[in-house]
Amino acid sequence: MSDQEKRVQIGEKRQDTKQPTVLPGIHRYQFFTNLKDRGWTLNLDRVALFGIVTALLATVLKPLFHGNAATIYCYECRACYATQDRCPVGIMFQAELAVAGRVLDYDRFIRNGGLKCIRCGNCQSYCVQYLPLPRMFEIMQDDTRSAIRNGIVPRYSLERAMNEGLVGKEFIDDVVKALA
Amino acid sequence: MLTWLTFIFVGSLSGVIIAWALDMKTPRELVQGAVGGFIAGLLMAAMLPH
Amino acid sequence: MEILGYLTLGIFLTLMLLTLFGYIRTPVQTVLVMSTILCLIVGGIFRFAYSGWDAVMLLPNEFLGGIILHPITALLTGLFLAGGLKASGGFEALKVILRYLRRSPIGLVGTLVILINLPVISSLPCGRILAAALLPLLFTFGFEGGLGILTKSQLIVLIGAFTRNAMGSCGPSPIGGVGQIGEGFLGSFFPTASEGILRAPQAFSLMLGTAIVAIFLKMISQRLYPEDVALREAPPSAEGVERKEPEIVAPLEGYLALAIFVLSLLTAIFQPFGKMPVQSVLVAGALLMIVVCRIRLTHLMEGIILLPVTAMASGFLAAGALAATGGFDALGTLLNSLVKVPFLGVAGMLAIFVQFQTILPLSCARILTAALVPVLYLFGPAKFAFLDWSQLAIVMAAYIINATTSCGPSPLGGGGMMGEGTMRAETGFIKGAYTFASMAIMAPLAAIYMKFMNLKVFQPSDPSFVKDITTIMEFALAVVAVNLFLIFLSRRVLGTDSSRNFYFQLIGFLTAGALAGGILAFALFETNATAILQGVAGGIVAAMLIGLMVPRTLSRRMTATLSGPEM
Numbered sequence: 001m002s003d004q005e006k007r008v009q010i011g012e013k014r015q016d017t018k019q020p021t022v023l024p025g026i027h028r029y030q031f032f033t034n035l036k037d038r039g040w041t042l043n044l045d046r047v048a049l050f051g052i053v054t055a056l057l058a059t060v061l062k063p064l065f066h067g068n069a070a071t072i073y074c075y076e077c078r079a080c081y082a083t084q085d086r087c088p089v090g091i092m093f094q095a096e097l098a099v100a101g102r103v104l105d106y107d108r109f110i111r112n113g114g115l116k117c118i119r120c121g122n123c124q125s126y127c128v129q130y131l132p133l134p135r136m137f138e139i140m141q142d143d144t145r146s147a148i149r150n151g152i153v154p155r156y157s158l159e160r161a162m163n164e165g166l167v168g169k170e171f172i173d174d175v176v177k178a179l180a
Numbered sequence: 181m182l183t184w185l186t187f188i189f190v191g192s193l194s195g196v197i198i199a200w201a202l203d204m205k206t207p208r209e210l211v212q213g214a215v216g217g218f219i220a221g222l223l224m225a226a227m228l229p230h
Numbered sequence: 231m232e233i234l235g236y237l238t239l240g241i242f243l244t245l246m247l248l249t250l251f252g253y254i255r256t257p258v259q260t261v262l263v264m265s266t267i268l269c270l271i272v273g274g275i276f277r278f279a280y281s282g283w284d285a286v287m288l289l290p291n292e293f294l295g296g297i298i299l300h301p302i303t304a305l306l307t308g309l310f311l312a313g314g315l316k317a318s319g320g321f322e323a324l325k326v327i328l329r330y331l332r333r334s335p336i337g338l339v340g341t342l343v344i345l346i347n348l349p350v351i352s353s354l355p356c357g358r359i360l361a362a363a364l365l366p367l368l369f370t371f372g373f374e375g376g377l378g379i380l381t382k383s384q385l386i387v388l389i390g391a392f393t394r395n396a397m398g399s400c401g402p403s404p405i406g407g408v409g410q411i412g413e414g415f416l417g418s419f420f421p422t423a424s425e426g427i428l429r430a431p432q433a434f435s436l437m438l439g440t441a442i443v444a445i446f447l448k449m450i451s452q453r454l455y456p457e458d459v460a461l462r463e464a465p466p467s468a469e470g471v472e473r474k475e476p477e478i479v480a481p482l483e484g485y486l487a488l489a490i491f492v493l494s495l496l497t498a499i500f501q502p503f504g505k506m507p508v509q510s511v512l513v514a515g516a517l518l519m520i521v522v523c524r525i526r527l528t529h530l531m532e533g534i535i536l537l538p539v540t541a542m543a544s545g546f547l548a549a550g551a552l553a554a555t556g557g558f559d560a561l562g563t564l565l566n567s568l569v570k571v572p573f574l575g576v577a578g579m580l581a582i583f584v585q586f587q588t589i590l591p592l593s594c595a596r597i598l599t600a601a602l603v604p605v606l607y608l609f610g611p612a613k614f615a616f617l618d619w620s621q622l623a624i625v626m627a628a629y630i631i632n633a634t635t636s637c638g639p640s641p642l643g644g645g646g647m648m649g650e651g652t653m654r655a656e657t658g659f660i661k662g663a664y665t666f667a668s669m670a671i672m673a674p675l676a677a678i679y680m681k682f683m684n685l686k687v688f689q690p691s692d693p694s695f696v697k698d699i700t701t702i703m704e705f706a707l708a709v710v711a712v713n714l715f716l717i718f719l720s721r722r723v724l725g726t727d728s729s730r731n732f733y734f735q736l737i738g739f740l741t742a743g744a745l746a747g748g749i750l751a752f753a754l755f756e757t758n759a760t761a762i763l764q765g766v767a768g769g770i771v772a773a774m775l776i777g778l779m780v781p782r783t784l785s786r787r788m789t790a791t792l793s794g795p796e797m
Contacts, residue, residue, distance in 0.1 A: 078414020216340030
């Protein structure tokens with residue numbers, strides 16, 4: 001087949017309006033839908049898509065089951081960082097606590113000072129959506145406390161928190177007991 | 181006020197350039213492009229915090 | 231454990247580069263998920279060895295933290311609304327309104343200029359929302375779309391410029407835009423930063439960048455890739471014949487749907503009923519459409535496009551895996567170590583840093599922004615003290631607009647692919663234009679705007695900050711003039727030899743990159759000659775990396791991808 005014929009053939013395929021719409025206004029033979037070597041990747045693609053959907057579902061369902069649904073609404077815009085020294089315990093990155101609460105990332109929560117938060121609510125006024133940040137942090141604090149008691153939180157995370165003064169007095173007993 | 185002026189300026193400038201890129205080269209068309217850009221700049225400035 | 235970060239970063243970058251250059255030919259989602267899995271496996275092994283099984287078990291929670299739900303849900307609800315608009319005849323109503331506008335004193339050109347800038351004016355949290363709604367409408371201006379008002383070349387410019395504007399509009403969005411990530415960090419010093427310290431610099435540079443994209447597409451891209459846009463020109467028989475514009479009649483429901491759409495957007499942006507998520511407002515709008523315009527839920531669902539959603543989600547997963555395994559820490563360390571390179575210094579390193587996301591364009595800017603803005607923040611007084619707060623704000627402005635616009639040229643499911651699809655172009659057609667504008671126009675001008683306008687607005691008590699509109703205009707004119715000159719010059723020397731064209735284009739990129747780096751350094755360190763030279767050097771390095779990623783040819787690679795090399 002000559003180059004010209006190949007080009008015409010591909011051109012015809014690209015103009016085929018029976019092709020599924022991939023993006024708005026596009027009925028075309030797109031390289032990611034009709035690859036010649038797609039055979040061996042087909043199952044890989046399905047696995048990938050399954051993984052993406054599962055991860056998304058987990059991200060939404062996890063906070064729902066843990067009663068921390070408000071974390072789903074966090075824009076992660078970091079407007080709460082403007083709290084600055086109005087946070088009485090010196091937490092710098094409040095959004096990190098919200099995200100950690102959504103996915104139950106204990107290490108991230110502890111690392112960013114979640115266990116020293118006194119839930120004063122000063123950061124809430126900076127949230128562009130006025131999300132109930134103190135309540136969100138409180139729920140995650142309870143989850144973290146349970147995790148510490150059950151021995152789920154890694155030792156290095158607790159040791160670092162103790163060394164850097166990231167544990168509030170409410171939680172100090174639990175952390176000390178876990179490290180003992 | 182200065183924000184408005186800046187955006188009107190940048191809108192008009194981009195309007196003229198876009199008009200030219202769209203093969204609209206008569207003075208009337210270029211002015212129309214500038215006016216379109218002027219309106220776009222004005223609207224954009226209205227949406228900004230002052 | 232530090233080695234783990236370098237390993238996972240290596241895995242991620244290798245897979246991305248192989249995909250960008252077409253060596254891995256699978257959907258981007260698959261590649262990103264594979265990168266995630268590989269990083270997690272390697273991370274799991276390391277954690278098991280160093281910290282035991284408990285640390286491994288927490289790895290899934292940590293990488294899930296990389297998923298940013300807001301842009302995904304905002305995009306889905308926006309597409310939902312676009313579906314409703316389509317089903318109820320809202321686009322027909324928009325066409326009628328556009329026809330009236332075209333016949334008004336601003337004419338066709340003025341109408342198109344407003345249309346092109348509509349995304350940045352409306353500033354939605356994802357550019358794809360408006361692009362999905364309006365790209366089919368823009369297509370109708372061409373011969374194939376029915377109106378036949380514009381030629382193929384004009385339609386390429388129109389669609390390309392509009393998509394450029396859309397895929398940067400998520401930056402200045404006050405409802406969860408990319409720029410808010412930077413504003414959040416600047417809030418540590420500027421008390422009112424979260425009210426939009428980065429919005430005006432982004433919007434300013436995006437408007438000019440859009441214009442440069444239009445010129446680039448007209449003069450360079452169409453000459454570099456002359457056979458790679460499958461849009462049809464009007465047949466010779468139709469030339470010279472006055473085409474009668476088809477009479478468009480829009481149903482009442484269409485006007486109502488359009489009104490609901492606009493009202494929803496305005497409510498989401500201005501929040502007259504108090505603070506609420508944009509998603510809630512848009513879904514309320516969609517429900518109102520169902521009731522008022524008598525459309526069905528299936529119509530709304532037809533508007534949803536899954537590719538950008540899954541590409542974005544998989545990008546977040548990959549970023550989450552990198553964050554959990556220390557990949558971004560490694561990246562931060564690497565970028566930080568550039569300061570020690572003699573000819574780069576701080577200014578040169580920053581000139582490269584601000585262009586980093588254009589060098590490695592991913593499907594959603596947030597993927598890397600969420601990871602790199604904290605690194606940039608640490609360059610300020612918070613840790614390394616390379617910069618003071620005002621300098622940090624200037625770099626942030628340049629970085630954020632460059633990052634925000636990076637989903638446009640991304641061939642990995644980026645927003646620009648929507649434009650390429652609509653103009654029936656090969657993937658990669660718009661890349662040169664988009665990356666050039668981001669690098670040469672947007673980053674330096676955003677920095678200049680921040681320095682001479684916004685610092686004064688957001689820190690009015692400091693007398694050292696001044697508003698200097700004349701300087702902004704002078705810089706804008708000078709930067710635009712130099713880049714237009716480069717584009718005109720390149721057009722003159724472009725020929726039929728694609729390799730030669732590629733090198734000419736690369737020289738243009740290097741020159742523009744040097745200028746951008748120099749301006750950034752000037753905005754930061756004023757007339758410090760060493761810093762400006764270092765900025766120029768950094769700009770050249772960044773431009774080299776960006777220019778080398780612009781495809782030399784499109785058809786040959788795409789043909790091989792479509793049909794296999796043996797055909």
